[in-house]
Amino acid sequence: EAGVTQFPSHSVIEKGQTVTLRCDPISGHDNLYWYRRVMGKEIKFLLHFVKESKQDESGMPNNRFLAERTGGTYSTLKVQPAELEDSGVYFCASSHTGYSYEQYFGPGTRLTVT
């Protein structure tokens, strides 16, 4: 069974530019999550999709971040315009629906805003 995949693995952009990150969850997982780790800090929750619906977006920093999951399969996270403080590693995770809340993480996208 393929794991969670993310693209790109690394992205370096200039302040003010736009970047789109993609996540493909484990097949059959209805739940998809985005997290971010800023250097030196803990991993922090951004948002949670159940299929194509946003279940919880309480962690989204501001309206420069837009997440979508059209069709309930893969998800994209767009940052527009990017700021220096957006630099970090963006992780995607997915889980089954049900009592087990175990979340499986992808390899992450390292975003550097210069």
Add this chain to the structure above:
Amino acid sequence: QKEVEQNSGPLSVPEGAIASLNCTYSDRGSQSFFWYRQYSGKSPELIMSIYSNGDKEDGRFTAQLNKASQYVSLLIRDSQPSDSATYLCAVKDRITGGGNKLTFGTGTQLKVEL
């Protein structure tokens, strides 16, 4: 007060010894608890989940949960150099609105020495 607290380490143990990793959490209503292992530059890998008070064993790993003390720990028996990594404690918030948000600690770095 941080929601999930871990000693950042490094925790150094000799090969073959028992490594004990600890985590405390602030939300008494938390329901589910997870341990992730993260090698440098890699994604968090789920190694243990625990939902009820007591011990849960899986191979060389034992998770221990004490909800009254708001304390969860991970024991690694017969530690191997390959266990050297950062161990992340993650707590799922109490069930509100069906969200599955995980709150992470900053992680404890474990070094297993030959």
